[in-house]
Amino acid sequence: MLDSAIALTVILFVLSIVSEKFIQLIRSYPHTFSIILIAIAAFFFYRAIILFSYVFGNSVFDLLIIYILNLTLLAFSFVFLSAHRWNWIYGTKLSRFLFIVAWILILIWALCESAYSLYPFVGGIILFSSLISLGMRHDTISIGSKRVDLKFFKRIKKDFVVRKEVEDKEKKENEITVLSILIGVVIAFAFKANFFKLIKDFEKNSQKITIGWEEGEFPLKNIFSNQKPYFEESWTFDPIFLIGIFLTGFFLSFGSKFFHDLLDRLYYAKKANQALNDPEILNQTSAAKVSEFVESYNVEKTYHKYKSLLLNEPGIMGVSIQRKELVNRWVDYLMISLEGNHNGSFEEKVRSIIRDFEIPIQFESNVGKVELTSGISFKDSIENASTPKNKGSIAIEVYKEDKPNIKYLLTCFHVVKHPNHNWSGQLSNNPLDNRVIIGSGGKDNGTVINALRSSVWECALIEVDEFNSISPLQNLINMVIKEPRVLDKKDLSQDAFMFSRKKNSNQKGELLSHSCSFELDFPGDTNPFQMYDLIKVWNKQNQSPIQDFGDSGNLLYDDNGFALGIVFAKSNQFTYAMNINFPLNYFNVKIRKP
The missing domain is CATH 2.40.10 (Thrombin, subunit H)
Known part of the structure; x- marks a missing residue:
């Protein structure tokens, strides 16, 4: 269910970004966009006239209506543009008369049974709205004692100065909201993002929620040809579909930030849900401890899932889980060990592999090859x-x-x-x-x-x-070596010891990781061999390994004498040991005590 919710939110997030970019463009250049819309409206009228000239069987009344509507709206546009630019008309009676006539004709045409009524109806709305948004001298009409503002978007421009009156500020916010919804509806229709279908796919628990028109399905696919429009043959205006498109447009108006924040929460919920299935969660005693456990779980899960893929990347020689204390809490993170220097491209590369931009990651440079x-x-x-x-x-x-x-x-x-x-x-x-x-x-x-x-x-x-x-x-270190124990994250930053038979002295190191992976060359192999989930130790003071060549096979143990691992490899900074539990279990042997 969470996967479906994430898929649905991703779709809405992407569409909201597209809507947002269009809104910003319109608000930056409102007059230019209005002129573009006038051209689009003119094209709708042109297509309607061309189609009617090709179609036989329509009534003469239909043909006359389209011509009358076309000429009236052109005259209507010319009058208002003239009134605005050259002040030829100062009264409102003619403006009001043309306004009423034009919209009566549009409504009549919308009620006609002809399938082509969509063209002039949509074109009329676009043309009229665009002309008003360009600005004209008479942009209000009186209905009784009430004055109606015809210019819908007076305040959407980014540099529009809002007066101190609260009412004016609210009007600007309302205009931007309406614009956002309109653009959202257009984007939803363009991508056929029917909210009801999206919810239906979501209820099916499908991770493949899809949007978009099928091939040949788009209603206006033949708009640039002289063929009959596709919707005349198979397209029907389903009110449920239209409501679904409107609802999607409404949700898109919330903005990309809303969906981005929602995605963050859904991803966290998904990771938390996986972590909550771990029985260890029952041992957490506070909300802060639960949060820390979930974060640690996600780091560990990412490490185990992607360690091999990360090691295949050139320049990356090791991956490990490490931790540090920040503000009285421990934070686990992925440590990426680089053979050479670190550059900015590595983080981008790692993030693209693990597909997570929240997992804490750090890099250590010039670690060198493991030997x-x-x-x-x-x-x-x-x-x-x-x-x-x-x-x-x-x-x-x-x-x-x-x-x-x-x-x-x-x-x-x-x-x-x-x-x-x-x-x-x-x-x-x-x-x-x-x-x-x-x-x-x-x-x-x-x-x-x-x-x-x-x-x-x-x-x-x-x-x-x-x-x-x-x-x-046990004679060399004056300590009884006890049965091995398994390291966990609580042991990190603690001391570990190795008696070097070569140097005849005890070497002390700091445990850095109990889950470390790297590649190294073994004699006789043609390709590097990947080894996983190893113990990583170093001499903190010198930032160097605690063993030398000849120390392969020495035991790693803690200050209480519990066996931890067997040392076998090093880089120029770190010592690596394998968990001793594996060979003991495989060979079916136990540590001999004195």
Whole structure:
């Protein structure tokens, strides 16, 4: 239903903009527009006479009426223009007489059964109104003791000076309102925006609410030819249709600002409706908290929906959800990481992709490319026995509940991957390709028994022959590593730690995002690989990553010892880690405690 309401409002919004532009044009050049209308009216009369000269079977009375009407209105126009320009006529009797005669003839003609009565009727109204709006000496008539103003739009011009009297100001506002409705009706008719049909489509819950005339349906399609007008054959004046057009014109007179504000509210309602379906909304304790939750939900929804498309854009190397505190409230936003410098075109590009101009967006420049952080040899490194140049670190010792006495280690897949291994997890048939060297002993003392790279993690499970040559992480940090927990937005801006086996020291960083996506190159791949929903950390003081080459595989944990992720890549500013829950669940292992 909300989608239908948005579609309907968009249509009315666009039509109201068109109406508004025409109104501004008329108010800027009222006399010029009146002259254009006179030309249009003259064309209507010309078409009526031409058509009657071609049509047989009409009564002589019809033919005489059109000529008399035409000549009378021409004389009527000439007299009033003369009275205004050269002051040839000073009395009102002739003016009043011509006015009455002309309109009696128009009304008589409108009642004729001929299908062509529309032309002179419409033409007469346009011509008469245009002549009056141009200005004439006698623009009022007396009906009894009451004087009637014939000039309908005296005050619509933009530079018209309103006197201090409240009545004069109200008259100007009323004239502009009437003009807005008239233009709205014309625009509604031109686009066949029947309000009743729009509402009917809306009730069908259709997102494809349409307007416009079908091919060959427009009533005056043959107006520029000598053929009979189309409405003579199939067009009938449906009063419901005319009322629907008038109602649409009435609503268009509200102006584009009204529909723009309405669209904002409808979009917010749509997003809020999606957020309100989340059970977490029940935990919000105030209206402000609900609003903050809805905004956060919309940022998260946009991130998950468009992260891949955004990463496909040249120059964009990362997308993440981040947050900051503003006026005692937290605001979530999309952070777009750029490989190079930021220019104004990126925001326009991003907005066009996500199709939302309200989601908060920020940009960070010169982040550089993301690289895997395997490196050279060090004391506690791990490597594939057949590829000694690619070394990394161990995350944590784990175990299987059905095999509690066997020791297993977790590390990154890219650290121990052999060229004969497949990134989808297929290991080599040659046992030697699966052997690894753990620590500085120089001989192979472990085997890769399982591995996988997915879009959210890449890890390998190592079965250990012996574990004497490497120090357990929990001994190095004097802390028991607890079962992992899942980060959420409340953890952002908190501290995270990584013990660097290469540097033999604990590294402290700030959690920037728990939902970060980027592209990077893996060995053996021909195209960059997109990874999603990763952890993003940095050294806030130095604005740099907390790991170095060789630290791939190290564990990321919080100040309470809960395991968070496994570090595997970095840019020139940030450290990236994968959620450790994924490999633990996939390999069906748990963290071993001392």
